[in-house]
Amino acid sequence: MWCLELFLTLLLIVNDASSQWNVWVPRDISAMTNSCVVIPCTFMYPSGIRPYRGIHGIWYFGQPYPQLFPPVVFKSRTDVVHESYKGRTKLLGDLHQRNCTLLINNIGTEHSGRYYFRADLGGANMYTYPDFAELKVLDQPNIDVPEEIVSDESLELTCYAPDNCPDLTPEIQWMYTDYLPDPEFSSDYLEESNTAVLSNTLTFTPRPMHNGQLLGCRVYYPNTTLVYERLISLDIKYAPRSVWVNVSSEVMEGSSVMLHCEVDSNPAPKISWVFGDQELLWDMASNISLSLDDVTPAQEGIYTCVGNNGYGSMNTSLYLSVKYPPREPLVNESMTVLEGTSLALHCSTQGSPAPTLTWLKDGELVGTITADELSVLEIMEITPQGDGQYRCLAENEHGRASSSLNITVEYAPVLLDESKCTVVREGVQCVCMATGNPEPTIEFYLPDLNITINETDSRFNFYTHTDGHTSTGMIKLREKGERLDNGGPAVNVHCSIYNIYGRESILLELQQEKKYMMAVIVGTIGGVAVIAFIIAAVRYVGHNNKKENGNPRQDVVLENPALYYSAVKKDKQNLRKKVLKTELLGSKFNSILEETTGEDGDYQPVGSMAGLERQELNYAALEFIGARSREGASGRGDDGSNYTEIKAK
Numbered sequence: 001m002w003c004l005e006l007f008l009t010l011l012l013i014v015n016d017a018s019s020q021w022n023v024w025v026p027r028d029i030s031a032m033t034n035s036c037v038v039i040p041c042t043f044m045y046p047s048g049i050r051p052y053r054g055i056h057g058i059w060y061f062g063q064p065y066p067q068l069f070p071p072v073v074f075k076s077r078t079d080v081v082h083e084s085y086k087g088r089t090k091l092l093g094d095l096h097q098r099n100c101t102l103l104i105n106n107i108g109t110e111h112s113g114r115y116y117f118r119a120d121l122g123g124a125n126m127y128t129y130p131d132f133a134e135l136k137v138l139d140q141p142n143i144d145v146p147e148e149i150v151s152d153e154s155l156e157l158t159c160y161a162p163d164n165c166p167d168l169t170p171e172i173q174w175m176y177t178d179y180l181p182d183p184e185f186s187s188d189y190l191e192e193s194n195t196a197v198l199s200n201t202l203t204f205t206p207r208p209m210h211n212g213q214l215l216g217c218r219v220y221y222p223n224t225t226l227v228y229e230r231l232i233s234l235d236i237k238y239a240p241r242s243v244w245v246n247v248s249s250e251v252m253e254g255s256s257v258m259l260h261c262e263v264d265s266n267p268a269p270k271i272s273w274v275f276g277d278q279e280l281l282w283d284m285a286s287n288i289s290l291s292l293d294d295v296t297p298a299q300e301g302i303y304t305c306v307g308n309n310g311y312g313s314m315n316t317s318l319y320l321s322v323k324y325p326p327r328e329p330l331v332n333e334s335m336t337v338l339e340g341t342s343l344a345l346h347c348s349t350q351g352s353p354a355p356t357l358t359w360l361k362d363g364e365l366v367g368t369i370t371a372d373e374l375s376v377l378e379i380m381e382i383t384p385q386g387d388g389q390y391r392c393l394a395e396n397e398h399g400r401a402s403s404s405l406n407i408t409v410e411y412a413p414v415l416l417d418e419s420k421c422t423v424v425r426e427g428v429q430c431v432c433m434a435t436g437n438p439e440p441t442i443e444f445y446l447p448d449l450n451i452t453i454n455e456t457d458s459r460f461n462f463y464t465h466t467d468g469h470t471s472t473g474m475i476k477l478r479e480k481g482e483r484l485d486n487g488g489p490a491v492n493v494h495c496s497i498y499n500i501y502g503r504e505s506i507l508l509e510l511q512q513e514k515k516y517m518m519a520v521i522v523g524t525i526g527g528v529a530v531i532a533f534i535i536a537a538v539r540y541v542g543h544n545n546k547k548e549n550g551n552p553r554q555d556v557v558l559e560n561p562a563l564y565y566s567a568v569k570k571d572k573q574n575l576r577k578k579v580l581k582t583e584l585l586g587s588k589f590n591s592i593l594e595e596t597t598g599e600d601g602d603y604q605p606v607g608s609m610a611g612l613e614r615q616e617l618n619y620a621a622l623e624f625i626g627a628r629s630r631e632g633a634s635g636r637g638d639d640g641s642n643y644t645e646i647k648a649k
């Protein structure tokens with residue numbers, strides 16, 4: 001109950017307000033500079049007061065306390081006003097009607113502020129109302145701009161012009177709207193607390209391209225020179241609408257590259273470079289540069305630049321390819337195979353661009369050139385010629401690399417054409433040459449004497465030499481003077497060659513009967529003069545023969561190895577180095593033969609041996625000494641001779 005009583009009392013006081021000190025002025029009022037403003041005002045004073053000598057009023061600027069001497073805007077009793085209001089103010093209202101409406105002309109921004117009214121009813125009845133009108137003097141119109149303007153969403157911009165000056169009616173115009181898509185304009189008039197505001201609203205849908213463009217609002221008073229303009233720059237938010245990156249590019253391994261990205265968005269996005277699922281770099285900016293140093297092939301791939309500013313996300317990718325020379329190819333291990341085996345050799349490598357793979361055998365191209373990651377060289381039923389070094393060569397425009405393997409082909413022994421017996425001074429020399437892998441073992445067999453001559457049999461001088469896959473064996477059968485031409489039984493010489501893959505036995509033929517005859521002559525005459533003559537001839541011819549290969553007129557003498565042997569005998573060269581070069585089955589075998597003179601000194605190494613074309617073979621002479629037959633020889637050689645008769649067929 002007590003509460004209700006209090007409430008009613010308060011209500012009574014409020015009701016009685018009209019009879020108290022009261023003023024009604026607009027709380028806020030605005031005007032353009034150099035125009036005018038009318039501040040509407042009415043006031044009340046307590047009904048008990050009887051104004052003495054009329055009703056007067058004062059308008060103060062800034063503050064309500066007279067004792068602080070605020071600038072006087074208007075004073076009805078004296079018309080004395082502050083300097084800045086001289087000639088500018090006029091009271092439009094009738095104070096006796098409790099109308100204190102004030103006109104201020106030609107206002108400037110310095111007149112912005114609070115205006116207080118003070119009623120002067122005579123004597124002590126003076127009162128400054130605490131309520132005030134706050135005047136804003138504008139030199140530009142106000143534009144209402146939304147806090148956030150988003151692209152592609154309808155936008156309303158409103159421009160305001162105060163209309164509080166009775167003589168001047170403002171008009172509003174929008175400026176720079178030509179580029180806007182379908183702009184719409186609508187004006188409005190707003191009255192509130194006895195103040196008026198004219199407004200014009202521009203409606204359009206902004207696009208990203210309008211970001212940063214200027215728009216203007218112009219307020220003017222027709223038939224005056226008063227014009228007011230405000231320009232605004234549009235800040236239009238938009239999702240990334242383009243993400244620019246470098247075109248896809250190539251770099252060399254080990255070099256550096258800079259990948260640049262630029263995003264068009266507002267505001268600036270979070271911009272980042274992504275490789276695979278890895279974010280390499282990011283920033284809050286419109287552009288970003290990713291620099292890669294010492295690039296490796298692992299860094300080849302798709303690089304994506306992503307821009308995201310909260311309004312949307314966009315990305316663009318590029319492909320970075322890393323070039324590098326071929327890596328050392330991977331090939332099979334070296335191997336040893338049996339003749340006739342088929343095999344496939346693999347070669348693989350990496351490189352960018354993809355290298356070509358080429359197989360070379362001993363430097364010569366085999367197979368096809370491929371551009372695949374893997375090259376397979378198929379060798380069907382390999383032959384001894386297949387033995388050698390196989391190299392896989394990988395090449396691209398940035399370099400080359402290769403790896404090799406050796407294939408060793410094993411095969412049964414094969415007798416070479418060079419195998420034969422030739423007549424030499426005081427005997428016959430038999431040479432047996434065979435190729436095979438493993439290198440063949442050579443044995444001589446004399447069926448007439450039932451003797452096998454090989455390395456282990458130390459009774460006989462047996463020379464053997466192995467070079468690569470070629471074995472050479474040599475024996476010499478020495479005749480004993482008169483026995484040679486007496487037509488005794490011929491001696492057959494068999495050569496046996498074998499390795500783990502096979503064995504072969506061949507009867508060696510004694511070559512060139514003419515030579516044999518010559519040897520017989522030499523042996524028979526035995527004349528020193530004749531020998532000396534022949535030595536001279538052979539030296540001369542042999543020398544020439546090296547230049548002119550095979551002069552037919554010199555045939556007999558020339559090709560007589562016996563004579564040649566004799567000739568060289570006197571050179572007394574104890575150590576000679578010769579290159580043994582034999583072309584066998586298309587493969588090349590090279591080796592250096594080093595030999596010493598045999599102790600017996602009968603036969604010296606010679607420069608050339610007829611019949612072994614294009615070869616220079618040097619043999620240590622081997623004596624067939626003490627070759628006593630176990631049974632057959634004794635029957636034939638009645639003198640127990642070491643010599644065997646040899647007869648050319």
Ligand SMILES: *[C@@H]1O[C@H](CO)[C@@H](O)[C@H](O)[C@H]1NC(C)=O
Nearest residue numbers: 042092093094097099100101
């Ligand atoms: C006060 O005076 C002004 C100017 O004469 C007039 O326009 C206005 O209507 C008056 N106000 C009232 C409340 O009578």
Ligand SMILES: *[C@@H]1O[C@H](CO)[C@@H](O)[C@H](O)[C@H]1NC(C)=O
Nearest residue numbers: 167168169170221222223224
């Ligand atoms: C401006 O002046 C012209 C004549 O000079 C007159 O016709 C027109 O009505 C005036 N406009 C305003 C708004 O006062």
Ligand SMILES: *[C@@H]1O[C@H](CO)[C@@H](O)[C@H](O)[C@H]1NC(C)=O
Nearest residue numbers: 245246247249257258259260
């Ligand atoms: C990427 O573009 C930027 C700017 O145009 C340039 O400086 C840079 O070298 C380019 N990078 C590549 C790899 O092309």
Ligand SMILES: *[C@@H]1O[C@H](CO)[C@@H](O)[C@H](O)[C@H]1NC(C)=O
Nearest residue numbers: 262268283284285286287288
């Ligand atoms: C890149 O962004 C920076 C600010 O992050 C700016 O200063 C610079 O101008 C931009 N460069 C380009 C080419 O846009």
Ligand SMILES: *[C@@H]1O[C@H](CO)[C@@H](O)[C@H](O)[C@H]1NC(C)=O
Nearest residue numbers: 274304305306313314315316
């Ligand atoms: C790039 O954008 C596509 C859609 O445009 C999206 O599927 C993909 O995930 C984005 N990539 C990245 C790395 O953000």
Ligand SMILES: *[C@@H]1O[C@H](CO)[C@@H](O)[C@H](O)[C@H]1NC(C)=O
Nearest residue numbers: 331332333335343344345346
């Ligand atoms: C060479 O290597 C490949 C794979 O490494 C293998 O498949 C092939 O059989 C090998 N070839 C030979 C002859 O061993």
Ligand SMILES: *[C@@H]1O[C@H](CO)[C@@H](O)[C@H](O)[C@H]1NC(C)=O
Nearest residue numbers: 333334388389404405406407
């Ligand atoms: C192949 O043989 C040659 C000479 O015989 C040798 O120099 C080379 O090292 C060998 N290569 C391999 C891969 O065994």
Ligand SMILES: *[C@@H]1O[C@H](CO)[C@@H](O)[C@H](O)[C@H]1NC(C)=O
Nearest residue numbers: 447449450451452630631632
């Ligand atoms: C050859 O000699 C061997 C013993 O060394 C003997 O067994 C063989 O019967 C002989 N052959 C001939 C044909 O005399």
Ligand SMILES: *[C@@H]1O[C@H](CO)[C@@H](O)[C@H](O)[C@H]1NC(C)=O
Nearest residue numbers: 441443452453454455456457
């Ligand atoms: C050499 O010949 C003898 C008798 O024929 C034989 O027993 C020996 O094994 C042979 N040696 C070689 C190395 O072949």
